[in-house]
Amino acid sequence: MLKDRHTDIMDLMRILILIIAMCMAVQVPTEKIKNLYAPRLERCVGSPELLYRFCCAIPPFFTQAVAKACGSMSKPFLMRKNVTGILRHMFDCSYWYCTLNKYDLLTSKGFVDLDKYFIHLDLWTHLNTAFSDHIIDAKVNCKESHRFHLPLNPCEFFRMNECVRNYLKVKCSHPFPTKGCLEQKKFFDACGDYFV
Incomplete structure (x- = not known):
């Protein structure tokens, strides 16, 4: 007893x-x-026109060849002097499964291997040094904000990938030198914490 x-x-x-x-x-x-x-400050409520300006050229994390091989379709959405913005359309989970598989970013159980993905982003940063100041913070922020969803399956990976890209957009060190983009940078410098 x-x-x-x-x-x-x-x-x-x-x-x-x-x-x-x-x-x-x-x-x-x-x-x-x-x-x-905390209630958002009035000055930190941005208009869609301000928030969605294309002001930071963030190169894709995955090559165009792999994207095409996995079923992505690309089309130009912005042409300005020597800058052409290309928007990729990914239609379903099979695209992400294919891409992650080609880059060996899946675990043996079929989940996204975040450690390998973050190493991949480190390699990407070596080629895109303008983002090196913010990539570590982006990884930490996005892993923290998605921790309840871990481990991610390929269908859920889009949210993590977009989180990293959005963080880099908000913290963009080198926006296009236009009046509208400098206005967006000033706004994000003051209120960016509400948008990451």
Whole structure:
């Protein structure tokens, strides 16, 4: 009887330790909580016209050849002097599965291997050094904001990829030197935390 009681107490202790560990794992930094519930300043409510300007040329994370081989369709959406913006259309999960598979970014169970994806982004940064100041913060921010969805399957990967691209857009170090883009940069410098 004493042995059974000891076993019950040990089981309760294990459950308590597990609950504490889970609470610590989902703890959100205090600043993030304040930003989630703080009312947005009036000056930080941007118009869609301001927010969606194409001002930061972020090269694709995956090559055009792989994108085409996996079923992506590309079309120009902006032509300005020597800059042509290309927009890729990815229609379904099979595109992401194919792309991630070609880059060996999937685990043996078919989930996205975030460590390999982040190494891939580091290699991308070596070719696109203008983004090196912000890529680490982008990875940390996006992994934190998607932690409840981990591990990601290829269909869910789009959100993680777009999170990184959006972070780089908001923190863009070298926007196009136009009046509208400089206005967007000034806005994001002041209010960017609401948009990442």
